Amino acid sequence: MNADWLNVPAASLNDAARRAAEERQGQLTKPPGALGRLESVAIRLAAMQGSSQPRIDRVRISVFAADHGVAAEGVSAFPQSVTVEMVRNFARGGAAISVLARELGATLEVMNLGTVNDPGPLDGVLQQRLGPGTANFTIDSAMSEEQLVRALHIGRHSAERARLADGQLYIGGEMGIGNTTSAAALACALLEAPAESLAGPGTGLDVAGVGRKAEVIRRALARHNGSLADPLEALRRLGGFEIAALTGSYIACAQMGLPVLVDGFIATVAALAAVRRRPDAGEWFFYSHASAEPGHARMLAALEAHPLLDLGMRLGEGSGAAVTVPLLRLACALHNGMATFAEAGVSGKS
């Protein structure tokens, strides 16, 4: 197994479909631009789908769960056992993303990439265990090269399943106690930013806890200093199985031409790693929401990304992306369903 597939370019957007969609938006019975970002969403989706009638009927959500060795540094407000407990909760339908998937009629796929406690087979959970969580990256690399390559593959295969099921939108979610620390450390490496600019409260640290988390990240950056220039190597040393899987899934989606709706803090660092590895992949990404996690704004700025929602959410699981799906659907419905000035017999601008 290797990661040569990452060299495949992203699919091209359909420029003719984009131009046709832009033209149609100008003919619909509204002042030009009056639907704001719903217009640009519909135009981008038309270009992605190569269609004059973009649609987001079939949404695929893949949630990747894994544990983090760095949790031993006391960087989370919750005990590590919560990762596997939440895997059960996803599968039984009680978690936020489970509820949202049902409401949206989306297909939800849950993958356990390696929790500290192996729960054995669980109904509704794909077991794709790479180990009992990552290593503590203040001491060692989080992953071996083989684990990284396998995690990227797991993400790729999830994207391929979405494509095979004629999915029209891919959402990746994550769960892993300690993973805002991993995401923040990786973002520091990719953005060459100081630890205190990316360390935040995560699931609910107090000020002292955030200070400890920044200190842990500083130690990790010092430990891996000089080996973080390559985005995949930074991902291997500081990331998590679920973050690497997200990166792999996003790149594969872009290669297959499947639009991606990126969730919040953790998912955005995976998107950042994806774009650093394959800059052309970014054309396929929508950014769903601005997380309440303070460092998210810095990542979004680096990506020149402008999320559609800002509701102060900070849950992960893909939940912020899921909440954004109706906006994409309504953007399509307006684009496809509104009458033109000519059809409606409405006068244009004076």
Next chain:
Amino acid sequence: MNADWLNVPAASLNDAARRAAEERQGQLTKPPGALGRLESVAIRLAAMQGSSQPRIDRVRISVFAADHGVAAEGVSAFPQSVTVEMVRNFARGGAAISVLARELGATLEVMNLGTVNDPGPLDGVLQQRLGPGTANFTIDSAMSEEQLVRALHIGRHSAERARLADGQLYIGGEMGIGNTTSAAALACALLEAPAESLAGPGTGLDVAGVGRKAEVIRRALARHNGSLADPLEALRRLGGFEIAALTGSYIACAQMGLPVLVDGFIATVAALAAVRRRPDAGEWFFYSHASAEPGHARMLAALEAHPLLDLGMRLGEGSGAAVTVPLLRLACALHNGMATFAEAGVSGKS
């Protein structure tokens, strides 16, 4: 007919239901506060509906259309004939709000309160004609006292129909060429703000056009100077039939305990007039979106309102509120459908 009904207080929110909802949010399988504003939306709806399981299944949208005498001052990018043309478009299903109502499964009611050209009976349009539009308020009062009282009543009756149909959320929309000028002038009066702080491009004026619009508003404010302290008198002198109907509908909703989702620039000035007349009504209002019309921010600040969406929309018709409905529905679904820590066997905070 009189407006004494405006003296009836707004309904009370259910504090026990609010406390129970707050407690439940703290028990759901997520870090406290991690769903951000979706949590406070669910809690407010629980208090409004007096229910532990708030729901927004039945949405009622009422669109009020009317013409404006001030259009004669050249304050719109579109000809005045568009108002009645759009009324037909609403009824035939081709307008943005028609598409959105269909997608949301919402009931859409269209009312013609007075267009310059009387189209006669139209399928799907309630004719409630108060005259061929308002008078030009740079010269005269926009409405007579009788027209104001009748417009408020029309709004009230629309809210009552929504309530009788067991509606769970009320959205008021508007259409009227020239109505951003009317709304801006009224906001200037209610906020004691200068014309240039509220005049904006509306449907698409250029810089010179916005300057002309501000000049028209300045003339109107000078013409009515000394008579604008009472909010209903300001509404009569500077408002539109559709704006007055929105104000009446919002107050009636608050009196009956029906939650309101306020749309953008025009709807917000109607809400501002409602709150100035009945401060207790404001507890029943959600603000849906920040309009691209620059003066909207000033109104929202005065109302201490924080809209849920900011998508650069500036269409009116109730469209921004309609686009926000799925967020309220998902907030309810999460509140009602997520498992608690105890139910899911998930550990709490360390």
